Amino acid sequence: ATTGAGAPPGEAARVLRRVFGYDSFRPGQQEIIEHVIAGGDALVIMPTGGGKSLCYQIPALVRKGTGVVISPLIALMQDQVDALTDLGLRAGFLNSAQDLDERHFVEAQFLGGELDLLYLAPERLRSEATLRLLDRGEIALFAIDEAHCVAQWGHDFRPDYLELSALHERWPHVPRVALTATATPATRAEIAARLDLERARHFVAGFDRPNIRYRIEPKSDPKRRLLRLIRTEHPGDAGIVYCLSRASVEKTAAFLVANGITALPYHAGLDARTRAEHQARFLREDGLVMVATIAFGMGIDKPDVRFVAHLDLPKSIEGYYQETGRAGRDGLPSTAWLAYGLQDVVQLRKLIDASEGDEAHRRRLSAQLDAMLALCETVECRRKGLLGYFGERFDGPCGNCDTCLDPPESWDGTIAAQKLLSAVYRLRRERGQQFGAGHVIDILLGRRTPRVAQYGHDTLTVFGVGTELTEAEWRAVVRQLLAQGLLAVHGDYSVLTLTEASAEVLRGRREVRLRRDPRRPARQAASAPA
Ligand code: ADP
Ligand code: ZN
Numbered sequence: 001a002t003t004g005a006g007a008p009p010g011e012a013a014r015v016l017r018r019v020f021g022y023d024s025f026r027p028g029q030q031e032i033i034e035h036v037i038a039g040g041d042a043l044v045i046m047p048t049g050g051g052k053s054l055c056y057q058i059p060a061l062v063r064k065g066t067g068v069v070i071s072p073l074i075a076l077m078q079d080q081v082d083a084l085t086d087l088g089l090r091a092g093f094l095n096s097a098q099d100l101d102e103r104h105f106v107e108a109q110f111l112g113g114e115l116d117l118l119y120l121a122p123e124r125l126r127s128e129a130t131l132r133l134l135d136r137g138e139i140a141l142f143a144i145d146e147a148h149c150v151a152q153w154g155h156d157f158r159p160d161y162l163e164l165s166a167l168h169e170r171w172p173h174v175p176r177v178a179l180t181a182t183a184t185p186a187t188r189a190e191i192a193a194r195l196d197l198e199r200a201r202h203f204v205a206g207f208d209r210p211n212i213r214y215r216i217e218p219k220s221d222p223k224r225r226l227l228r229l230i231r232t233e234h235p236g237d238a239g240i241v242y243c244l245s246r247a248s249v250e251k252t253a254a255f256l257v258a259n260g261i262t263a264l265p266y267h268a269g270l271d272a273r274t275r276a277e278h279q280a281r282f283l284r285e286d287g288l289v290m291v292a293t294i295a296f297g298m299g300i301d302k303p304d305v306r307f308v309a310h311l312d313l314p315k316s317i318e319g320y321y322q323e324t325g326r327a328g329r330d331g332l333p334s335t336a337w338l339a340y341g342l343q344d345v346v347q348l349r350k351l352i353d354a355s356e357g358d359e360a361h362r363r364r365l366s367a368q369l370d371a372m373l374a375l376c377e378t379v380e381c382r383r384k385g386l387l388g389y390f391g392e393r394f395d396g397p398c399g400n401c402d403t404c405l406d407p408p409e410s411w412d413g414t415i416a417a418q419k420l421l422s423a424v425y426r427l428r429r430e431r432g433q434q435f436g437a438g439h440v441i442d443i444l445l446g447r448r449t450p451r452v453a454q455y456g457h458d459t460l461t462v463f464g465v466g467t468e469l470t471e472a473e474w475r476a477v478v479r480q481l482l483a484q485g486l487l488a489v490h491g492d493y494s495v496l497t498l499t500e501a502s503a504e505v506l507r508g509r510r511e512v513r514l515r516r517d518p519r520r521p522a523r524q525a526a527s528a529p530a
Pocket of ligand 2: 380381399400
């Protein structure tokens, strides 16, 4: 809590990265954090695991003074404070389980302005001494954790929580943020009434966006498919098309324009004036398609964006959710369409390998990508997978995603997986040589390419054993084995390698279920790049 209240924009994102080591906000976090930093009151309802803590921790760091957190979880206070201390934050707590010395020490820290966060047991606020202590220090905000305690009859903490309405009377200028995961409308109304938060902004972050139809498909001539999507389902609609690179933003925008669609590019390589102008046109005009890198969209509030298309795989589910979430803010039916291919995975893995930060950071990025891939390859309801990732239980099927509307067939891919993995295993012995998915598939299909001939790979026992599948189908097998962790990619040339789990498949100890794509007849797709 060092910076003043008039924090520059982007400060929250910087703290997120620098202090907490995260790359992007979870759904809802950024809006809440910015609202509280600006001094607003908030009632936050977010599923467990959704990331409520950051919603007060970051504002407490950005605003001047100490964030005072009221939490009934006395037994956890020490752990919470330890975890924050490990991150380099200055935190302390006051509760009745403490001895006098400890208490005095923490009080002195608070008065000296040496604490970013101070955790208080709710009963502390019933003591006039504590209130006077708070008077003498500087308070950045009040966070009221587990706010449903105020609304539950028979709850141990209820009497103490009812006293919390007094905070506002005593410190009218200190923002308050109440947080809970329990969110029936009745509970919500009672929390707001009891804590005098009726005029506060209410953030209800159940993560579901029921009006968005999620569709994810393997990449095959994506620009044409995008054009077809716009022409057949979204003619004249406003939309955002996300691409990974500036070059593909430019190419895609030009392609759409050449086909009669009003489209504009947006990326960090354009000068500030052009960017501002394109953004203004997108907001003002009807039916404009913005083709952009993910630099576009933060803080853009256009309610009638009817579709968000991804021509490349997002790096994480957080990113995917945030970007697709820009569709349909008005609640009307909207489309989130994503095309992804093996090449995306390879490229993103390279970016991860080349990224700054330590090994743990790279591992985290890699796990995020795996989760994104698993969402792409799932045979279950997309919404269920998406919400499940954010810790929200959803008893699908939702009836409004591609897997629900057009259930993918799944098939027993154990034998195919064994063939592919044993080919990878054989190639592993070619020291100094690196073979990617394309070469492995050539071998399985029995193609005598120059490269196959050069290395004598037509003499391998696996040569030509995979003609029952097409090239596109083999690529799908590779992708899905990657998504399931049964195969890995590494190195500059996207070399396929085995994982520990591959062995189980090769030894026949594990069955592999794969999804078949019903919308793409195998023959037609045989030559398509995946
Ligand atoms: P809640 O209090 O809502 O149950 P927490 O605040 O404990 O959730 O957060 C749940 C988990 O999510 C924690 O491990 C936290 O570190 C992680 N988390 C929160 N925000 C982010 C984010 N923006 N990016 C990645 N992880 C996050
Ligand atoms: Zn569904």
